[in-house]
Amino acid sequence: MLSVVDLRTRIASGALTPQGAVALSLEAIARHEPGVGALVRHQAEPVIAASGPLAGIAVGIKDIIDTADMPTEMGSPIYAGWQPKADAAIVSRLRALGAVPFAKTTTCPFAGLDPTLTRNPRDPGHTPGGSSAGSAAAVAAGMLPMALGTQTGGSVIRPAAYCGIAAVKPSFRLLPMVGVKTFSWALDTLGLFGAGVRDVAHALSVIAGRPALDLSEAPGAPRIGLVMQDFAGIPDAAALDALALAGRAAEAAGASLSDLALPGALAEAFAAHGTVQDFEARQALAWEYAHHRAAITPLLGPQLDAAQAITAEDYDAARRVAHRGRRALKDVFDEVDVLLTVSAPGRAPAGLGSTGASSFNRLWTLMGVPCVNIPVPGDGLPLGVQVIARFGDDGRALAAARLIEKALST
């Protein structure tokens, strides 16, 4: 895989030019893209900035994120060939930093659940997950050092886990959502994919203009709470083994580990996620639903049909439950610095018929708290665990994840 930090180190030392770094991506795309299908389109001769803290970093942009120089098709025939006027705020930010956002990556239609045709680079017979399918697959295939995804349920952390790469879903609204197609405004969160945790930590700190997010070490040995999410179901044995392995590695690296039972308010919040999401999706996609219902895909269409029955009262009640969940979660973080749990119920499902389940991600998206996926080494398709921290404590989540990632590799 291409590493943001390695590329930047080589560019800073003069061993590599920004052009040379982007050429590595173009070569890898020529080699791997036919078998993976991670890209909607890319520019063969992108404009490459000579300088900037992310100069030479090729970035894949999920195709629900507006680009002024490439169509943005939302994964849907309704938007075939649609050319937005302006870059999304995050794309403008990347360009200002010298990065090269020259490729649009596949997305489930409107970042929903209907699968793409993208294949998992670790095994083409399996899904890469979704909805940020192309972004995860492109990084995992070594085509891009960095890609943008969005998470409303589990669309960043889950595909990262399935593809065996690092990802961060930062605190809600740390990254600007202007120009990103909305599914649910209370949930949609931009995230970053990269080869390793230090790569996404470095990229996030630069993009967000917050150097403290890029700590090479946690401030003191982290107190880690190991959590199951019984309300979300039981992960399979392999996922539980990966979680246990990550926990032991963390302890060996000096972290303190304790089993932690989540309060009931969080189980209730988990159950409220769908109501918040779907009541907002019905409004966010109202034009598409009213004018193009027949062109809406087989999973999203009925989801929106059902959403028409959700009342404002249901929604307000769900929002109150979420609010109580956030308060309860604050108390949890009085006891521990971060939480550690599985990123997905297991390995990437076989076939391309489903993008897998977001069950182990939804609660954290609703809580708005930072999540970091760490790939767990092992045989077969990848498994992932996620580190979760308090709202706004993205630096601590990333530092703890780096500690665990390092401990797992030794």
Next chain:
Amino acid sequence: MLSVVDLRTRIASGALTPQGAVALSLEAIARHEPGVGALVRHQAEPVIAASGPLAGIAVGIKDIIDTADMPTEMGSPIYAGWQPKADAAIVSRLRALGAVPFAKTTTCPFAGLDPTLTRNPRDPGHTPGGSSAGSAAAVAAGMLPMALGTQTGGSVIRPAAYCGIAAVKPSFRLLPMVGVKTFSWALDTLGLFGAGVRDVAHALSVIAGRPALDLSEAPGAPRIGLVMQDFAGIPDAAALDALALAGRAAEAAGASLSDLALPGALAEAFAAHGTVQDFEARQALAWEYAHHRAAITPLLGPQLDAAQAITAEDYDAARRVAHRGRRALKDVFDEVDVLLTVSAPGRAPAGLGSTGASSFNRLWTLMGVPCVNIPVPGDGLPLGVQVIARFGDDGRALAAARLIEKALST
């Protein structure tokens, strides 16, 4: 003026058809628009739904709100002729309710401070206020029974006060922002203009799907806290007289009135508004700034220049101050049901060189709480007072405002 409630009553009784109601708007536009200049464009033969709870209600749409059947120009030459793909969520909602969103109203460029050419229908030598200039002016001129605006500082309540009409800026995100051009995502709030408070209360309850917002009477005599906002400056004598008049009217109608000093945390929050707004505006308008700086208007351009110097640290600190302000405001609402204060420093300024000051609105926008403008009868250009309630308590704000409006008219 055209009243939503009157038109709907006549339509429901069969005395008026939806076509007839919209024809009233078209006739008034032919008569008044040349002197006011409130519209960017309108459809001469709009599609008119035969039924629906808002059938026959012509609605003006501020021209930063996407419409699939009319260009959306953001008040800026940068977007001249720009045709969005989809309707904004709020426009879809209006159409689904039978309303007729057939006119785009003038807006300050990107809903900033640079004035439009729109004139105040009460006196063409004065500004109607901004940035929702055309929406306020069109309703005040009797051209439209309803119009949509947005408020980031004071862009709904202030023009309503200057034009002598009612308006509600609801709780943050009660109305969906999808498809509305962003200035500041933590602040931008959709609002409604109408002839009277009962009109905006009725329309808001229908649009938001929350019947409880349309109470004809407050639940019990409201406890009203009369507040100055010393941190925002001193209103002129006429504005203070209007406030005193509204207070006496409320007391005469049975409300209890007490002077209330706002806690220091709210003065601090007031001072943090600009940092939150401008740090976000710089990101929201990054593409325009990078590619079209020369076409950005004389007030917004330097505002964005200055915003480049705001650090993430400044912004995070301002957000924390706002958070503390929201907590302090909750305590205030343990003492009273609603607050009453001026809507603007005074009457609409003369000339079209300035849209007036948002000083008395900014804090409430940052707090995300509902605000309702009540026109205060008197000589000369209009004056307004605003009723403010706790977050989510829009129904109480509207009911108290109706009580005061009624008391003022007797």
